[in-house]
Amino acid sequence: xxxxxxxxxxxxxxxxxxxxxxxxxxxxxxxxxxxxxxxxxxxxxxxxxxxxxxxxxxxxxxxxxxxxxxxxxxxxxxxxxxxxxxxxxxxxxxxxxxxxxxxxxxxxxxxxxxxxxxxxxxxxxxxxxxxxxxxxxxxxxxxxxxxxxxxxxxxxxxxxxxxxxxxxxxxxxxxxxxxxxxxxxxxxxxxxxxxxxxxxxxxxxxxxxxxxxxxxxxxxxxxxxxxxxxxxxxxxxxxxxxxxxxxxxxxxxxxxxxxxxxxxxxxxxxxxxxxxxxxxxxxxxxxxxx
Amino acid sequence: xxxxxxxxxxxxxxxxxxxxxxxxxxxxxxxxxxxxxxxxxxxxxxxxxxxxxxxxxxxxxxxxxxxxxxxxxxxxxxxxxxxxxxxxxxxxxxxxxxxxxxxxxxxxxxxxxxxxxxxxxxxxxxxxxxxxxxxxxxxxxxxxxxxxxxxxxxxxxxxxxxxxxxxxxxxxxxxxxxxxxxxxxxxxxxxxxxxxxxxxxxxxxxxxxxxxxxxxxxxxxxxxxxxxxxxxxxxxxxxxxxxxxxxxxxxxxxxxxxxxxxxxxxxxxxxxxxxxxxxxxxxxxxxxxxxxxxx
Numbered sequence: 001x002x003x004x005x006x007x008x009x010x011x012x013x014x015x016x017x018x019x020x021x022x023x024x025x026x027x028x029x030x031x032x033x034x035x036x037x038x039x040x041x042x043x044x045x046x047x048x049x050x051x052x053x054x055x056x057x058x059x060x061x062x063x064x065x066x067x068x069x070x071x072x073x074x075x076x077x078x079x080x081x082x083x084x085x086x087x088x089x090x091x092x093x094x095x096x097x098x099x100x101x102x103x104x105x106x107x108x109x110x111x112x113x114x115x116x117x118x119x120x121x122x123x124x125x126x127x128x129x130x131x132x133x134x135x136x137x138x139x140x141x142x143x144x145x146x147x148x149x150x151x152x153x154x155x156x157x158x159x160x161x162x163x164x165x166x167x168x169x170x171x172x173x174x175x176x177x178x179x180x181x182x183x184x185x186x187x188x189x190x191x192x193x194x195x196x197x198x199x200x201x202x203x204x205x206x207x208x209x210x211x212x213x214x215x216x217x218x219x220x221x222x223x224x225x226x227x228x229x230x231x232x233x234x235x236x237x238x239x240x241x242x243x244x245x246x247x248x249x250x251x252x253x254x255x256x257x258x259x260x261x262x263x264x265x266x267x268x269x270x271x272x273x274x275x276x277x278x279x280x281x282x283x284x285x286x287x288x289x290x
Numbered sequence: 291x292x293x294x295x296x297x298x299x300x301x302x303x304x305x306x307x308x309x310x311x312x313x314x315x316x317x318x319x320x321x322x323x324x325x326x327x328x329x330x331x332x333x334x335x336x337x338x339x340x341x342x343x344x345x346x347x348x349x350x351x352x353x354x355x356x357x358x359x360x361x362x363x364x365x366x367x368x369x370x371x372x373x374x375x376x377x378x379x380x381x382x383x384x385x386x387x388x389x390x391x392x393x394x395x396x397x398x399x400x401x402x403x404x405x406x407x408x409x410x411x412x413x414x415x416x417x418x419x420x421x422x423x424x425x426x427x428x429x430x431x432x433x434x435x436x437x438x439x440x441x442x443x444x445x446x447x448x449x450x451x452x453x454x455x456x457x458x459x460x461x462x463x464x465x466x467x468x469x470x471x472x473x474x475x476x477x478x479x480x481x482x483x484x485x486x487x488x489x490x491x492x493x494x495x496x497x498x499x500x501x502x503x504x505x506x507x508x509x510x511x512x513x514x515x516x517x518x519x520x521x522x523x524x525x526x527x528x529x530x531x532x533x534x535x536x537x538x539x540x541x542x543x544x545x546x547x548x549x550x551x552x553x554x555x556x557x558x559x560x561x562x563x564x565x566x567x568x569x570x571x572x573x574x575x576x577x578x579x580x581x582x583x584x585x
Contacts, residue, residue, distance in 0.1 A: 017477035024379035118505025128321035210407025
């Protein structure tokens with residue numbers, strides 16, 4: 001009898017535990033689903049060809065968001081152009097050249113710590129170094145450099161992962177043929193790791209496009225009358241535009257549709273970019289030849 | 291010989307590039323201190339950290355960031371309290387319970403959740419959660435600790451979940467099999483064998499989740515309410531450090547006391563997250579999962 005009730009208690013616990021575990025997964029899915037549904041439902045009405053291709057008018061209560069879209073594209077492309085070469089070369093050194101030792105450990109800790117630096121601190125750093133010390137002023141260049149540094153650890157991590165995934169036998173076969181180490185890396189290892197590196201960089205693009213705090217003091221403007229003509233011009237950017245419209249406008253309630261529209265464009269942009277990365281990655285995994 | 295020389299040069303150059311991360315970290319420290327230290331000519335470090343009044347634009351101004359520090363910690367702890375059970379349990383679901391197709395859907399889904407820009411979560415908190423909280427609990431404002439913590443939890447969950455899942459996945463199969471062989475149920479195996487073996491990885495996940503929450507700016511800037519005072523209830527407004535920096539830097543005159551004080555707040559924030567990251571690094575290396583060979 002006692003045995004039976006203890007068995008029943010165990011079954012009950014089993015059910016309870018699995019219920020809880022499933023519930024937590026469900027809550028997260030529902031949160032994401034609810035959020036996306038709400039944004040799409042409220043934002044879709046604002047989206048039109050004019051909204052995407054015109055500049056804001058009537059002190060940002062009407063018109064479109066084209067300058068903000070363009071600004072985000074510029075900043076993001078600039079950031080990736082800075083972070084990609086740096087990140088790939090760092091990762092090659094760490095995986096292909098470096099011997100395990102205190103020095104490599106220090107570099108790795110450095111990369112980890114850099115990944116953990118708050119985005120607002122990157123903003124302060126960009127302000128202190130690029131805007132003030134190097135006197136670039138608040139502009140595309142300062143913002144792109146700041147964002148580039150922000151996504152550097154992401155790129156390094158992804159590239160390292162991809163390089164480690166290339167089988168050791170590839171390297172050995174190449175070296176056995178008398179090919180030098182650098183040529184082995186350049187001709188054999190890098191091409192094999194390229195799709196993985198690409199995935200990481202695309203995720204970096206998504207991250208850079210959505211960040212607000214690092215560009216607040218380094219690149220973003222409330223409103224610019226004309227489009228930027230050089231990398232030393234201030235730009236509007238989608239995330240900053242959302243923040244400005246939602247908090248600083250004089251007609252916050254009246255511009256809600258524009259706000260939802262901007263949020264939808266931003267979320268759409270970032271999620272599509274992330275989704276492309278995820279799809280590329282799963283395709284590589286399925287097609288892997290080794 | 292030239293080939294060898296070329297190889298050596300390439301290696302050296304690559305090494306220099308790899309050091310760029312360290313260099314940047316050094317530059318961050320240098321520039322935060324360069325712009326932040328001057329404030330300590332006006333207030334002592336002790337008064338700056340523990341001073342209870344933050345009135346940077348008053349005459350005379352008061353630069354005490356204690357209410358800001360308290361605000362940061364309260365929203366961080368409350369959001370961790372919400373995010374840890376959800377993050378860890380969902381990791382358990384993905385790694386131990388979910389059927390394969392479900393896993394294939396859930397993992398990218400959590401990645402997408404991680405990709406949602408923080409300004410969007412802030413916006414959602416302002417427009418949806420704040421009015422709802424205000425009406426439901428009959429509050430003067432919906433922009434408060436609870437709101438900020440909930441939105442921060444949404445940010446921290448993907449971090450916690452994905453790192454915890456890696457840790458659970460790394461637990462050797464033999465552990466599980468031995469537990470089943472002894473007649474343990476699946477939930478007993480998970481709770482008493484798998485989770486304890488993955489504990490260092492899960493702790494790392496929690497610490498990094500907290501680091502993410504304490505440094506997050508847009509959410510606390512938009513939904514924490516912005517009152518620089520020690521809160522008395524969870525429905526009070528607070529002004530966490532990142533919110534204060536982001537909100538005030540635009541108005542602070544260049545190289546004024548206020549400007550230096552905001553950089554000094556940045557130093558405090560940077561050192562805090564650095565500590566979190568170093569602890570996480572230490573935990574994940576020191577208490578590395580015991581493999582079957584080490585038992």
